Amino acid sequence: MTPMTTSKEIVILEEESVTLPKGFKAGGIHCGIKRKKLDLGYIVSEVPAVAAGVYTTNIFQAAPLLVTQESIAKENKVQAILVNSGNANACTGEQGLLDAFEMQKEFAYELGIMEHLVAVTSTGVIGELLPMDKLNAGIKQILQPEYENAANFKQAILTTDTCIKQIAVQVKIDGKTVSIGGAAKGSGMIHPNMATMLGFVTTDANIAYDDLLLALKEITNQTFNMITVDGDTSTNDMVLVMANGMAENNQLTKDHPDWDLFVDGFKVVCESLAKKIAKDGEGATKLIEVQVNGAYGSDAARAVGKAIISSNLVKTAIYGTDPNWGRIVSAIGYSGVPVEPNAIKVAIGPFLVFENGLPSPIVEEEVKEYLELETIQIFVELNQGKYSATAWGCDLTYDYVKINASYRT
Structure with missing residues (x-):
């Protein structure tokens, strides 16, 4: 190479x-x-x-x-x-x-x-x-x-x-x-x-x-x-x-x-x-990258990123190519980081899906097509400060359950 x-x-x-x-x-x-x-x-x-x-x-x-x-x-x-x-x-x-x-x-x-x-x-x-x-x-x-x-x-x-x-x-x-x-x-x-x-x-x-x-x-x-x-x-x-x-x-x-x-x-x-x-997660088919920007501190940026990437609901939505931005927003909300909901922007790849506390208009089939890719990016703008962080994970699939149900056998 x-x-x-x-x-x-x-x-x-x-x-x-x-x-x-x-x-x-x-x-x-x-x-x-x-x-x-x-x-x-x-x-x-x-x-x-x-x-x-x-x-x-x-x-x-x-x-x-x-x-x-x-x-x-x-x-x-x-x-x-x-x-x-x-x-x-x-x-x-x-x-x-x-x-x-x-x-x-x-x-x-x-x-x-x-x-x-x-x-x-x-x-x-x-x-x-x-x-x-x-x-x-x-x-x-x-x-x-x-x-x-x-x-x-x-x-x-x-x-x-x-x-x-x-x-x-x-x-x-x-x-x-x-x-x-x-x-x-x-x-x-x-x-x-x-x-x-x-x-x-x-x-x-x-x-x-x-x-x-x-x-x-x-x-x-x-x-x-x-x-x-x-x-x-x-x-x-x-x-x-x-x-x-x-x-x-x-x-x-x-x-x-x-x-x-x-x-x-x-x-x-x-x-x-x-x-x-992260990409080789058991049973995984996709790498998920979450980029968090505009946090008031580096720890806050990391906490939001890890909350999203750890959400089983987000992971299963990505596996199913479901552009369910509500799961992303929900994870931000329980991350433990104080945020202003109306200031947050969320994008799945190039598609802005949430802004000003409301859903943004999207062509769902276009977002679903993007979610077929092997690497999926989620972008979060908190508009609170200058700190950023990136987190990585994978989708959650049926095979994960199969692998871990029989790990010792």
């Missing part, structure tokens, strides 16, 4: 991912947690990397998240990430925590590094213990050359996903080419303040920990935390970023002249992954 270059000198590489940055490798294997598909994957850096993470707000945080947070806290670095799919290792008590530490210990041994330099994460069915005999056998084999392949990693992290999610970008910092790569999984149980969603970002940038964490949190709030599939926030969600410094740029901080360019590139990666997760 030909690279795309944005006006901000960000080169976008849609077919690259976590191994584009210097010094990173990845791979995956089938170890037997799933019947046939790859179910154990890794990312490894040649050198310890500055690491930062954001995690699910679900009170029932899975054991791997606890282990990973504790490990990163030791020196704000990791050198490897080990991921299994098919089993979440969540709600598994003391044994689940011991198993997560064992995963970490065994992979660290194979790599010849300190245990706290390994982050671990899991995704899949909640409430079942990991089959540690199968997992440990897989760990002993996974670093063999035949399993080293970024495509294997991206497949190994999936559950009900129908496709891989990947992207990479490159920017110039201090005359050096800095790469940022990403891969993610997520299809159902998606409603972040993180969701069963895992995101992995690698970069060869030299960057200070505090600034990397700040950038990750701010970008997550604008991207991963602005998607929803079904309103359920998982026990296992996390986004991890590793920065190994091998691009050899001068250390990035907020005061660096190229800081904004790096952050813009980082955001391109996260926003792309977030949108791909």
Whole structure:
């Protein structure tokens, strides 16, 4: 694929991912947690990397998240990430925590590094213990050359996903080419303040920990935390970023002249992954994008966007190509944001459907034809201020019920 270059000198590489940055490798294997598909994957850096993470707000945080947070806290670095799919290792008590530490210990041994330099994460069915005999056998084999392949990693992290999610970008910092790569999984149980969603970002940038964490949190709030599939926030969600410094740029901080360019590139990666997760919602046929403008604050703009994108009535209307703008207006009204109804404008694609507290005249068949597209945009103007936000979701279909009614069987 030909690279795309944005006006901000960000080169976008849609077919690259976590191994584009210097010094990173990845791979995956089938170890037997799933019947046939790859179910154990890794990312490894040649050198310890500055690491930062954001995690699910679900009170029932899975054991791997606890282990990973504790490990990163030791020196704000990791050198490897080990991921299994098919089993979440969540709600598994003391044994689940011991198993997560064992995963970490065994992979660290194979790599010849300190245990706290390994982050671990899991995704899949909640409430079942990991089959540690199968997992440990897989760990002993996974670093063999035949399993080293970024495509294997991206497949190994999936559950009900129908496709891989990947992207990479490159920017110039201090005359050096800095790469940022990403891969993610997520299809159902998606409603972040993180969701069963895992995101992995690698970069060869030299960057200070505090600034990397700040950038990750701010970008997550604008991207991963602005998607929803079904309103359920998982026990296992996390986004991890590793920065190994091998691009050899001068250390990035907020005061660096190229800081904004790096952050813009980082955001391109996260926003792309977030949108791909939303589009791949279980049973989904359409990506829905809601743009909210004219809010009195950024939190208000995000709240309105998330209310609309989370509405099952809006989602089913989009699936049925029904231009029922009343459902959109209703969601704005219960978003918790004080609004002036007569000041709001709502458009479905290019069609203004609501203004001055009243419906706008439309040719319904034209709007229905627009709603047949794979990407649907909804525009909301609140006319209260200067803040904006964008949220992403998907339609709600019969297949979503079928997939989740038989998830464990």
